[in-house]
Amino acid sequence: MKKFALLGKSLTHSISPTLHNHWYKKYKISAEYSLLETPEEKIKSVLERIRNKELDGLNVTIPYKNVVIPFLDEVINDAEKTASVNTIYLNEKNKLVGENTDVFGLECALIKKLESSKNQSALILGAGGVTPSIIYALQKANINKIFVSNRTLKKVEEIKKKFSFINIISWEKIDEKIKDVDLLINATSLGTKGGEEFSNVFSGFKKSLVYYDVVYNPLQTKLMKHFIDNNIKVFNGLEMLIYQAQKAFYLWNKVNPEVDEALIKEMQGLIK
Numbered sequence: 001m002k003k004f005a006l007l008g009k010s011l012t013h014s015i016s017p018t019l020h021n022h023w024y025k026k027y028k029i030s031a032e033y034s035l036l037e038t039p040e041e042k043i044k045s046v047l048e049r050i051r052n053k054e055l056d057g058l059n060v061t062i063p064y065k066n067v068v069i070p071f072l073d074e075v076i077n078d079a080e081k082t083a084s085v086n087t088i089y090l091n092e093k094n095k096l097v098g099e100n101t102d103v104f105g106l107e108c109a110l111i112k113k114l115e116s117s118k119n120q121s122a123l124i125l126g127a128g129g130v131t132p133s134i135i136y137a138l139q140k141a142n143i144n145k146i147f148v149s150n151r152t153l154k155k156v157e158e159i160k161k162k163f164s165f166i167n168i169i170s171w172e173k174i175d176e177k178i179k180d181v182d183l184l185i186n187a188t189s190l191g192t193k194g195g196e197e198f199s200n201v202f203s204g205f206k207k208s209l210v211y212y213d214v215v216y217n218p219l220q221t222k223l224m225k226h227f228i229d230n231n232i233k234v235f236n237g238l239e240m241l242i243y244q245a246q247k248a249f250y251l252w253n254k255v256n257p258e259v260d261e262a263l264i265k266e267m268q269g270l271i272k
């Protein structure tokens with residue numbers, strides 16, 4: 001039986017095992033996907049288990065998406081572009097490879113659904129683990145007027161070293177900036193169940209604004225509801241999670257698992 005796992009810290013709420021194990025059952029692949037809660041000092045030895053073939057692949061979540069990089073032999077494609085790895089496997093030459101499927105996840109969950117990306121501007125709130133993937137997905141779609149704001153300035157300055165074209169907006173100025181952007185993306189953890197909420201009362205935004213939130217638990221945050229009440233098109237982070245899993249599943253098993261309405265509904269049902 002093949003073994004896959006999610007490497008991270010504080011993984012209790014992850015729905016990834018249910019998603020992957022659903023596909024393993026559906027496609028009759030003898031494999032299981034589990035959670036691998038790991039302290040930072042153990043990462044190297046966990047990755048060695050892929051070289052030893054005790055493990056067949058790993059997903060990586062915050063806070064380790066760039067911490068794993070020094071332990072890999074190759075960082076390819078979107079992972080190289082973002083310095084953010086969320087999928088690891090051993091290739092046919094026995095090289096430990098780091099790939100990124102979050103960029104693909106956002107492309108499926110948001111970019112493909114936009115009516116237009118030409119001359120569009122985006123404001124990203126947050127500079128955590130997923131922000132480089134969001135910036136790169138927007139850049140690939142030619143949305144290159146990108147503004148990024150983060151409570152801690154240092155972190156967004158770090159991201160600008162890799163993506164020099166982004167414009168930094170101070171955290172105090174987001175209420176103002178939101179008035180002239182086409183796309184607003186929450187890439188912070190604000191709004192997550194049991195956590196803190198935005199204290200801002202966003203107003204004055206364009207009628208055509210599209211709001212994307214990486215949060216999927218709850219499926220509708222207070223801020224999403226605020227935008228829905230103002231007739232703004234809103235997406236939560238669940239589909240990005242599902243589509244990043246789809247690409248990871250393909251990389252590991254060379255089977256492209258189907259994502260359909262029934263699966264999305266089933267995953268929604270897991271979020272309480």
Ligand code: ATR
Pocket residue numbers: 062063125126127128129130150151152155187188189190196
């Ligand atoms: P990490 O910061 O370890 O990468 P993350 O979940 O990927 O973790 O990112 C959390 C994001 O939510 C960060 O942008 C964080 O801002 P800071 O860099 O200032 O910590 C943001 N965030 C979390 N709580 C916040 C709060 N109460 N107010 C504003 N931003 C918050």
